[in-house]
Amino acid sequence: MRLALIGVGLIGGSFAAALRAAGAVSQVAGFDADAHAIxxxxxxxxxxxxxxxxxxxxxxxxxxxxxxxxxxxxxxxxEIAGALITSAVVTDVGSTxxxxxxxxxxAFGAAFPxxxxxxxxxxxxxxxxEHAAANLFRKRLVITTPLPATDPSAAALVEELWRNxxxxxxxxxxxxxxxxxxxxxxxxxxxxxxxxxxIARSPDAETCFSHAGAGFRDFTRIAxxxxxxxxxxxxxxxxxxxxxxxxxxxxxxxxxxAIDAGNGETLHAVFAAAAAAKRGRSSAA
Amino acid sequence: MRLALIGVGLIGGSFAAALRAAGAVSQVAGFDADAHAIxxxxxxxxxxxxxxxxxxxxxxxxxxxxxxxxxxxxxxxxEIAGALITSAVVTDVGSTxxxxxxxxxxAFGAAFPxxxxxxxxxxxxxxxxEHAAANLFRKRLVITTPLPATDPSAAALVEELWRNxxxxxxxxxxxxxxxxxxxxxxxxxxxxxxxxxxIARSPDAETCFSHAGAGFRDFTRIAxxxxxxxxxxxxxxxxxxxxxxxxxxxxxxxxxxAIDAGNGETLHAVFAAAAAAKRGRSSAA
Numbered sequence: 001m002r003l004a005l006i007g008v009g010l011i012g013g014s015f016a017a018a019l020r021a022a023g024a025v026s027q028v029a030g031f032d033a034d035a036h037a038i039x040x041x042x043x044x045x046x047x048x049x050x051x052x053x054x055x056x057x058x059x060x061x062x063x064x065x066x067x068x069x070x071x072x073x074x075x076x077x078x079e080i081a082g083a084l085i086t087s088a089v090v091t092d093v094g095s096t097x098x099x100x101x102x103x104x105x106x107a108f109g110a111a112f113p114x115x116x117x118x119x120x121x122x123x124x125x126x127x128x129x130e131h132a133a134a135n136l137f138r139k140r141l142v143i144t145t146p147l148p149a150t151d152p153s154a155a156a157l158v159e160e161l162w163r164n165x166x167x168x169x170x171x172x173x174x175x176x177x178x179x180x181x182x183x184x185x186x187x188x189x190x191x192x193x194x195x196x197x198x199i200a201r202s203p204d205a206e207t208c209f210s211h212a213g214a215g216f217r218d219f220t221r222i223a224x225x226x227x228x229x230x231x232x233x234x235x236x237x238x239x240x241x242x243x244x245x246x247x248x249x250x251x252x253x254x255x256x257x258a259i260d261a262g263n264g265e266t267l268h269a270v271f272a273a274a275a276a277a278k279r280g281r282s283s284a285a
Numbered sequence: 286m287r288l289a290l291i292g293v294g295l296i297g298g299s300f301a302a303a304l305r306a307a308g309a310v311s312q313v314a315g316f317d318a319d320a321h322a323i324x325x326x327x328x329x330x331x332x333x334x335x336x337x338x339x340x341x342x343x344x345x346x347x348x349x350x351x352x353x354x355x356x357x358x359x360x361x362x363x364e365i366a367g368a369l370i371t372s373a374v375v376t377d378v379g380s381t382x383x384x385x386x387x388x389x390x391x392a393f394g395a396a397f398p399x400x401x402x403x404x405x406x407x408x409x410x411x412x413x414x415e416h417a418a419a420n421l422f423r424k425r426l427v428i429t430t431p432l433p434a435t436d437p438s439a440a441a442l443v444e445e446l447w448r449n450x451x452x453x454x455x456x457x458x459x460x461x462x463x464x465x466x467x468x469x470x471x472x473x474x475x476x477x478x479x480x481x482x483x484i485a486r487s488p489d490a491e492t493c494f495s496h497a498g499a500g501f502r503d504f505t506r507i508a509x510x511x512x513x514x515x516x517x518x519x520x521x522x523x524x525x526x527x528x529x530x531x532x533x534x535x536x537x538x539x540x541x542x543a544i545d546a547g548n549g550e551t552l553h554a555v556f557a558a559a560a561a562a563k564r565g566r567s568s569a570a
Contacts, residue, residue, distance in 0.1 A: 071549075121498050141498065176492070183484055184493050188500035191476055193559040194536045199468055200562035207461070208469050209566045213406050213426065215473035218503035224563040227556035231549050242544050249537055251479045256530050259523050264356075264516045271512035274478040277485030278509040281494045 001025050004061035006054045006076050008032040008041045010123045011093045012067025013132030017046050018165035021134040031057040041129045055083040063089050063161070070094040071232030077107035084111060089154045091116040095181065095229075097145045097174040099236035113151040116158040117174065119143045119181075120167065127226040138166035145174040182240035187248060189230055190241070192222035286310050289346035291339045291361050293317040293326045295408045296378045297352025298417030302331050303450035306419040316342040326414045340368040348374050348446070355379040356517030362392035369396060374439045376401040380466065380514075382430045382459040384521035398436040401443040402459065404428045404466075405452065412511040423451035430459040467525035472533060474515055475526070477507035 003025040005012050009032075019025045030047030031054045032038050041047045051057030058064045058080035066076050073094060084090070090108070094100045097117050104115040122140040142162045146155040159169050172180070196219055199208045212220055234241055251270075258266035288310040290297050294317075304310045315332030316339045317323050326332045336342035343349045343365035351361050358379060369375070375393070379385045382402050389400040407425040427447040431440040444454050457465070481504055484493045497505055519526055536555075543551035 121496070141496070176489075180489055180492050180496055183487070183489065184496050184501035186500075188480065188504055190540060191480065191537075192500070193556045194540055195473065195476065195533060196559035196562055197555045198533055198536050200558060202468070204461075204465055204468065205562070207465050209562070211406070211426070211465055211469050215471075215477070215507055216469035218507060219473055220563045222500055222503060223556075223559040225556075225560065227553050227560050230556050231553040234544055234552050235547055235549050238544050238547065242541065245537065245541050245544065248480065248483055249534065249541065251483050252476075252530065252534055252537070255475060255479055256527065256534065259519055259527050259530065262520055262523065264520050267519050268512050268516040270482045271478045271508075271510075271515050273485060274481035274508040275510065275512050277481055277490070277494070278505045 001062045002060055003028045004051070004057040004059075004064040004080075005030040005047060006032075006057060006064065006066045006080065007068030007072070008034075008037045008047065008129050009067060010127050010129065010131050010136075011120060012065055013041055013044075013046045013129035014123070014134065014136035015065060015067070015093065015120070015165070016041075017044075017132055017134040018137060019161060020046075022164045024161055024164055025063075029057040029061065037129050041132075044129070044132070046129060046132060054079040058083045058088070060085065061088055063091070063157075066090065066092045066094075069226075069229045069232040070096050070100055070236045071228075073100050074103035074107065077104050081107045081109070081111065089114050089116060089157055091118050091158045093118060093120055094236075095119060095185065095233045096236040097177045101145070101147065101174055113149050114154045116150060116155050117145045117147075118158060118162070119145075119177065120162070126224075127229065135166070137162065140167055141170060142167040143170050143172055143177055145172055145177050147174070178237050179240045182237055182244045186230075186233055186237055186241045187244045189222055189225060190234065190245065191248075192219040193230065195219050196223040286347045287345055288313045289336070289342040289344075289349040289365075290315045290332060291317075291342060291349065291351045291365065292353030292357070293319075293322045293332065293414050294352060295412050295414065295416050295421075296405060297350055298326055298329075298331045298414035299408070299419065299421035300350060300352070300378065300405070300450070301326075302329075302417055302419040303422060304446060305331075307449045309446055309449055310348075314342040314346065322414050326417075329414070329417070331414060331417060339364040343368045343373070345370065346373055348376070348442075351375065351377045351379075354511075354514045354517040355381050355385055355521045356513075358385050359388035359392065362389050366392045366394070366396065374399050374401060374442055376403050376443045378403060378405055379521075380404060380470065380518045381521040382462045386430070386432065386459055398434050399439045401435060401440050402430045402432075403443060403447070404430075404462065405447070411509075412514065420451070422447065425452055426455060427452040428455050428457055428462055430457055430462050432459070463522050464525045467522055467529045471515075471518055471522055471526045472529045474507055474510060475519060475530065476533075477504040478515065480504050481508035 028047045029049045031051040120142045313332045314334045316336040405427045
């Protein structure tokens with residue numbers, strides 16, 4: 001199978017490396033606007049050929065994996081749409097699904113049924129193809145969100161490839177995916193970025209960073225993720241994220257009032273509900 | 286040396302176990318209002334004697350370690366003040382320092398110079414003496430905040446004991462300690478509790494917790510900390526914490542507007558500043 005990889009970063013590079021290690025692909029053409037990423041991918045043997053454009057990469061591919069930040073997917077889909085062979089299957093690795101599906105529908109027209117929306121839950125704080133690893137997806141979850149229009153054989157092929165590289169598969173509707181990930185991924189990243197940025201700007205920044213052990217370190221780790229990727233995610237999923245952030249800010253308003261009033265009961269009720277929620281589900285986490 | 290431990294939980298129990306393992310204490314009397322904790326500490330050999338009150342525990346002690354939640358320290362100090370032998374040194378392990386110092390000054394009067402305020406940065410998400418471990422403080426930071434009034438030999442004794450159990454020592458002023466930890470510890474805990482509680486109350490709670498991998502898991506871990514302890518910390522350090530929370534909410538207001546307006550530049554600027562702050566300091570973290 002010939003693979004085209006559009007967007008050569010941590011996730012796309014790891015998927016290509018994993019598919020090669022599993023013997024699922026014979027040849028990989030890659031395209032990325034960043035020449036540095038292409039050179040790194042070539043020298044690590046993750047791609048065999050540096051394509052001159054997304055269309056050039058996709059031209060003879062059986063499978064096209066679009067692994068750009070989600071904000072660049074509409075352009076990538078449009079570029080490759082005219083170049084695909086009839087049997088080609090296209091998939092993505094984006095952290096949002098409704099926006100990506102809209103982009104794919106607009107670009108692919110009659111070929112849209114052969115697009116399989118997917119989201120591997122992996123990677124994170126060390127972006128870039130230089131950190132790509134063939135084992136990145138072992139035991140990790142990959143969510144697919146096929147639509148009624150999606151060709152079942154295309155969905156089955158993509159899901160089988162993810163299984164071949166060690167992933168667990170789950171299907172959600174695109175809307176459910178985007179709502180859940182706004183809450184458990186996009187909002188936590190936003191909150192972490194906001195806290196680390198605030199502290200970095202403060203006069204005590206150096207002292208604060210040198211005492212990061214007590215809770216803040218988890219935030220700094222989350223906030224080391226790619227700014228480009230997360231800007232795109234926040235914009236692509238802005239409806240659900242805006243709603244989650246608004247609800248969260250209302251919770252903080254209550255906590256601010258409780259602190260200012262010395263109201264320990266409200267604080268305790270919130271903390272105890274949170275601690276109990278985690279304990280009740282520790283086996284599932 | 287005879288040790289009295291007032292408040293038998295993760296931190297106090299670990300310190301007592303570590304001091305015994307280091308050969309620094311010969312006998313440990315413990316008091317805790319929770320009979321369950323006392324039984325666990327006795328059966329694990331962390332304390333030798335279950336005292337009937339804080340004063341009973343402190344009566345013949347050379348060193349008294351007060352390791353209750355910070356909200357209970359004023360009462361504990363008052364109870365032991367009349368029972369201390371003249372040479373006794375008292376210390377604490379509280380996460381806030383100004384409030385604890387105020388409480389100690391009020392309770393100890395002329396004996397206040399022999400109180401040494403301390404804060405070991407360790408422990409966290411698994412509270413209770415059943416998780417106490419003699420190696421909990423190895424290579425961990427312990428901050429002391431002695432005052433001009435503090436007896437230098439008392440401070441030296443407490444700091445030497447912490448060094449004996451493997452900790453690194455640092456001195457800060459109480460005000461600086463409370464401001465820094467409001468930012469790097471108390472606020473992150475508050476934010477994590479608030480997010481986990483909000484998601485636990487949502488109709489999608491089960492789906493959200495089963496997809497915690499992508500950022501939310503760090504929040505659930507932080508939010509599994511003791512609600513009693515953290516209510517007390519938030520109230521004891523409410524001045525600095527209120528200020529940090531207010532500043533943070535103002536940052537979130539800006540991010541909400543940016544998301545609602547589709548303003549990618551503002552989002553990117555915040556995210557990039559956060560990611561750069563972490564990268565620039567990764568060796569120090």
